[in-house]
Amino acid sequence: MRKRFKQILIPIVLLSSLAFSISSASAEEEDNVFLIFVNDKYIGTVSDKKLVDEFAEEKTRKAQREFKNLSLTTEPIRVVSNQTFHPQSDNQQTLERLDHELPVLTEGYALTIEGEEVAYLQSKEDAEHAIENIKKKYVSDKTLKQLENDKKEPINEKDMSIFDVSLSKNVSIIQKNIPPEDVLNVEQATKLIEKGTLANKDYKVQAGDTVGEIAALYDLSLEELLKLNPGLKEESKIKPGDAVHIQMYEPFVKVIVKAEKKEKEQINFQTETTEDPSLPKGEKIVREKGENGEKETTYSLVLENGKETNRESEDEEILKEPVKEKETIGTKIIPEKGTGDFAWPANGGIVSSKLGHRWGKMHKGIDIAGPSNDEIKAADNGRVVSAGEDGGYGNKVTINHNNGMETVYAHLNSIDVSVGDIVTKGQKIGVMGSTGNSTGTHLHFEVYENGTLQNPLKYVNK
Template sequence: MATSKLVKRLCQSVALFSLISVSMIIGIQPASATVYNMMKPVYHVYIDGTNVGTIDDKELFTKKIDKMKEKRQTDDLTLMVKNDLEIVPKRLFQPSYDNEETLDKVDDELTFVAKGFDLSFNEESVGVFPSESKAKQALWVYAKPFLSEEKVKEIEKKVEEDEKKHPADFLDLSTPFSIDEVETKKENVLTEKEGVTRIEDGYMKEVEKEVDEDKTLADFAEEFDMDESEVRELNNLSKKDKIADLEKVKVLEKQIVKVLETEEVIKDEEIDFETETTKSDSILKGEKKVTQSGEKGEKKVTYSISRENGEVTKKDIVKEEVTKEPVKKKVTIGTKVIPSKGTGTFAWPTVGGSITSKQGERWGSFHKGIDIAGVSDRTIKTVDNGKVTAAGKRSGYGNQITINHNNGMKTTYSHLSSISVSVGDTVQKGDKIGVMGTTGKSTGIHLHLEVYKNGNLQNPMKYL
């Protein structure tokens, strides 16, 4: 009879346990909700894997941790629990717990350490900062001077739109950065100024270099500012090993974080005009005549400019838009050649006029040439093709021009008021060479003309 009652109670217990289990698996049904509510929640506290007690209010534990942190807080460093801490919730009908004893054990066994934020590039640490925002601020202070004003304004606007972001979040760097939570000590924490200096100084990165047979281990150590022992250790070299036995040698090379920026810039630029030349035999050879002035055009050019730490590394043209077409400059080049050899036949040297004095004896001396006067237009012209060999003042003759006709003949023109040619000029029969005057020993305005053949004086009347 006793056995039957025991079995019956066991069956009732199994049924109740099953009901509770099913209700937890498939959801609380109206009948089982009452059973579930009869169970009380508690929290088992584990420190480094060991159960140190049970509490019935999780908030008590949270407040306890906050008080412990507050009590141990120093400077502006954040504290964090060093232990492996775990809170496991459970529901029981008649749970056993002791809040005070459990919290006392927590007070005794929990260890707090200062929390820092390690800023690193390619897993190479720059240093530890008291907060993530201060690590980012040091990076922003370093980078900002390398950015254009437009880029700084663009980043600041993005931060205004998303207050959770820091300007450093929008930087484009040659090496990506990371900020990790680490355990630290007060003396190891950097100020903003110290952090900026560390970033400026760069960080050391392990790289491989080709081994040059002319370089020794000491050469590599000196080049990369390392001790020889450091180079040996990095390359697993014993004192007997030689660096020449390696194909590549590992060294620590300083890496500077570069601030990258790419921007588009639109500039107004000039377009040079072309010069179009044509030839003409109506213009003397060597002379040029501009028949149409050139005008520069205008265009808008869009450039994509890449910079590293403020220095331009690449400049590409993205687009060009001509806003004003250039106008060609047109030049006509003369091809006409003036013969410097005389024809042998002389033209009259003045515009009209008459001979006022012939060649021969006159006033007790010999008059070498002829005088022509009585003109309204005082232009003096060359009698034949030739080259000017003299043009200037000559004693007694005043302003005088001498022309060699390159056929044995030579003529001189004297007493001119002004000269229109220079020594070396080539002239053509009938070209203006000066103006009639009365310079030198002269009794009035006239032209004194002399003619020579092979150096011998000739009578001009034989050729005119």
């Protein structure tokens, strides 16, 4: 029994020793593996942390050769050490993924407008200069500096007193790490902000517009314009008032200038009118000539990117009072119907040519020349039915006397009446001249009765 117990005990001891040996061996095989994260994103594992450090340094050095003037770094890499049995890692795959996920950055400044990042610059000073450049497109550098030093006193510039220069939207500058390829210099950032972004607008068609002209006006190709307007074709007929969708750049921010401006303005004189029943209706006599006055008006102005968007009158100073004009107008009703008794249409003179054939053609009236003055008068009451240039007649006036009679006055140097005027017998209607087919200063005078040419000498005498 004792001997059998010994035979059982020895194998148990041997098994215990073997188990202890295996356990010790496994503990010796336990090792570290390194888990790599960028922005909390798992990238992979590596066997040695130095591989990651060296990779990041080399990527930074490579980028530094391209961006020599910038101080570069990478996004922080988080390394977690993990101890495990039989560690498994894939160095090559992890580094390849790290190359894709790990950006090279530089410390810079984002210029934001209403919270939107629109430009990145190397320094805060550069960002401030870009904003100043936008303002200096509409006001001088001197004005900006003076307003910064003393905001209470307006600055005189461009015939205005400027008291405030601001931006239409909230603009801020934020420090942050940014990709070096996104960094702009001051000039580039200024142009980007001024140019702005594409915005959809409606264009109101004007008279004479074509589809192609509208596209060219907004730097759009014909294809781009048609794409914005489904159903519109190059040959489409558009009419004034139609709306055409277009795209145009709008600046990210506008410069608002508030100013005051003094302008000298004319004060139109008023007219004091009295009626005279002894004067023919429509006749006017100026008794005292009027004179315009002058005033200086102070306006409060708002300009957006140089364009005036609001104007309000703040004050007026009268520099010169206007002088009222005094006139008298006639109210006497003149009959349109002629008396039937014609007056000589000139101030004296002789008949230089009579009605009849002359030079191979019919001379339809009489010519009167050599008067004491060149005033031409209506032969009777009537209404002017034509007044103006008429071919060989030159300047011509025709009067309908509303009794079947009509008279014509031709070759006038000037005309003193208009179509529709009612004239009285003896009223001046023009000045004798030599216009049209004429060989010298004279009046050509014709008379018609019920549309038939008559000899004027049957109706008038000196």
